[in-house]
Amino acid sequence: MIELRNVSFSYEGSADRALDDVCLSIAPGEFVGVIGPAGAGKTTLMHTLSGIVPHVRRGEFFGAANVAGLDTITSTVAEMSKTVGCVFQDVESQFVTTMVEDEILFALENFSIPRDEIPKRVDRALSDLDIADLRSRSLSSLSGGQKQKVALAAALALSPSVLAFDEATGELDPASSVQVFALLSQLRRERNTTIIVVEQKIMLLSAFADRLIVMDQGRVAIDGPVRQTLERPGRLLELGVNCPRVTTLAARLRDKGLYQGAPPINLDEAEVMARGILR
Amino acid sequence: MPGILEYQSGDTILHHTHPLVKLLLAVSVCVGGFITKSLMFNLALLLLSISGGFALGMGRKVKATLKGAGSLCLFLFTLQLPFVRSGRTLIPLPFGLKVTDMGLRFCAQLSMRLLGATLPLVLMLGVTRLSDLTNALVAQLGIPYRYAFVVTTAIRFIPILFVEMHDVIEAQTARGVELDGSFTQKIRLIPPLCVPLLVSCVQRMENNALAAELRGFYLRKRGSGYRRYPLNGADALVLTVCAAILAIAIIT
Numbered sequence: 001m002i003e004l005r006n007v008s009f010s011y012e013g014s015a016d017r018a019l020d021d022v023c024l025s026i027a028p029g030e031f032v033g034v035i036g037p038a039g040a041g042k043t044t045l046m047h048t049l050s051g052i053v054p055h056v057r058r059g060e061f062f063g064a065a066n067v068a069g070l071d072t073i074t075s076t077v078a079e080m081s082k083t084v085g086c087v088f089q090d091v092e093s094q095f096v097t098t099m100v101e102d103e104i105l106f107a108l109e110n111f112s113i114p115r116d117e118i119p120k121r122v123d124r125a126l127s128d129l130d131i132a133d134l135r136s137r138s139l140s141s142l143s144g145g146q147k148q149k150v151a152l153a154a155a156l157a158l159s160p161s162v163l164a165f166d167e168a169t170g171e172l173d174p175a176s177s178v179q180v181f182a183l184l185s186q187l188r189r190e191r192n193t194t195i196i197v198v199e200q201k202i203m204l205l206s207a208f209a210d211r212l213i214v215m216d217q218g219r220v221a222i223d224g225p226v227r228q229t230l231e232r233p234g235r236l237l238e239l240g241v242n243c244p245r246v247t248t249l250a251a252r253l254r255d256k257g258l259y260q261g262a263p264p265i266n267l268d269e270a271e272v273m274a275r276g277i278l279r
Numbered sequence: 280m281p282g283i284l285e286y287q288s289g290d291t292i293l294h295h296t297h298p299l300v301k302l303l304l305a306v307s308v309c310v311g312g313f314i315t316k317s318l319m320f321n322l323a324l325l326l327l328s329i330s331g332g333f334a335l336g337m338g339r340k341v342k343a344t345l346k347g348a349g350s351l352c353l354f355l356f357t358l359q360l361p362f363v364r365s366g367r368t369l370i371p372l373p374f375g376l377k378v379t380d381m382g383l384r385f386c387a388q389l390s391m392r393l394l395g396a397t398l399p400l401v402l403m404l405g406v407t408r409l410s411d412l413t414n415a416l417v418a419q420l421g422i423p424y425r426y427a428f429v430v431t432t433a434i435r436f437i438p439i440l441f442v443e444m445h446d447v448i449e450a451q452t453a454r455g456v457e458l459d460g461s462f463t464q465k466i467r468l469i470p471p472l473c474v475p476l477l478v479s480c481v482q483r484m485e486n487n488a489l490a491a492e493l494r495g496f497y498l499r500k501r502g503s504g505y506r507r508y509p510l511n512g513a514d515a516l517v518l519t520v521c522a523a524i525l526a527i528a529i530i531t
Contacts, residue, residue, distance in 0.1 A: 050493060052489065052493070056489055056492070076497075077492050077493060078492065078495055078496070078497045078498050081492070081493045081494060081495050082495070086493055088490075090486065093482075093483050093486035093487055093490065094486065094487070094490035095487075095490070096432070096487060096490055096491045096494070096496075097409065097410050097435075098285060098286060098408070098409050098410075098435055099286065099408055099410070102408060102409075102410040105410070105505055106410070106491075106494055107494035107495055108505070109499065109503045109504055109505050110494060110495030110496060110498050110499045110503060111495045111498060112498070112500060112503050115505060118505050136288050137288075138285055138286065140282070140285060140438070140442075154494070158494075
């Protein structure tokens, strides 16, 4: 369970609140998408969940944050890291070794995972992301997308109970992004892992997430099930978030009295809507 | 420069040798080159490193190192040569300067020592994963993990700095900064090149430290390393070579 109660945070030297009275409750095994315009507080929210805020990124912190039983104020970042696996946007600066295999081993060794379990975890992480062939490659020889997969594999190998990804699929091609999201979905089903993903690709979020949190100026502007959230394309646009095109199309058709049903959030549902209108 | 200090996968004896034994071999060649007074032994050590590099399939690294360090050697050679006054004069120069036989020998040996010290370290890093070196330093020598990690991270950052520098140069060139010009113009270029490089490097190091912390860096113990590094027959052979190099260097 993740619980944020009235969390506010201002970075050192800044009068503006990066997070402003944020209240959140995320159940174990929930898949939550976080979306919002630049500067909305998405990354700060992710940093709060991992303990980076306020332990590393210092500033004024108010409220209480509890992640899987750990108070983020009293727990160290190292303690938090056993529970929360993070991957951030700039994967290159997250690499601490030079080789793919070593990068995945790094955290497993640090957390003293039993020796007989380490190779299984490395193998599984590599095969889950289809990068087993990169195992002995140097990180500097990889493409941006491959590097992102390695960073994701390193996080997945630890099997944390919470996975926090901050635009971690930014450099992946569409097919690989879907593959990563499907894998996250599978992890949630099989291991009850809580997934929190900051992502700008709303079609992906709408296809995989249970719930969408839309942030604006450090506040939670909208928090609800994906379909319910997407039913308000006008409000989303006001907040600087694009709706899936099929949802926007449904809203326009509804305004013109051509469609009365629930707005589609993916292509399959859009097809059903189109057939209904044409019938 | 990027790539020269990086590990190159392979299946040679040296790839399977204990990381600390490889380090010892590289240090032996360097120290041997500085201890010996024999120009021929310096040359032999240099040729050993060059041929070893090619045998390891690292011809590109050897050539790049010789090119980079060779320029510095040539500069030092030229700078020192006219100022060595001892020995028989071979070529008299203006302003009381001269080229002597002792000067030639001294400068040639200096250059070979410099090349001989650079090449083995480059080759050692080419056949040793930095993580193996870190783990071996911790497990075998008992060096605290954080210090061993800092040492290998510093080595890892050298090529990264070159890549960053290249990116900064590209970005500044795209913004109209002219890199060719007179000496004073080049001096003026230092701030637009060095300030962004410094900023990006500090930021990168900060992010890197954070990433390590987020992945349990401070929880690491001495026995946490997954790989084990038992000594084998190849290690004994390499250790014998190290002893031989040092012995010959002392004798000569």
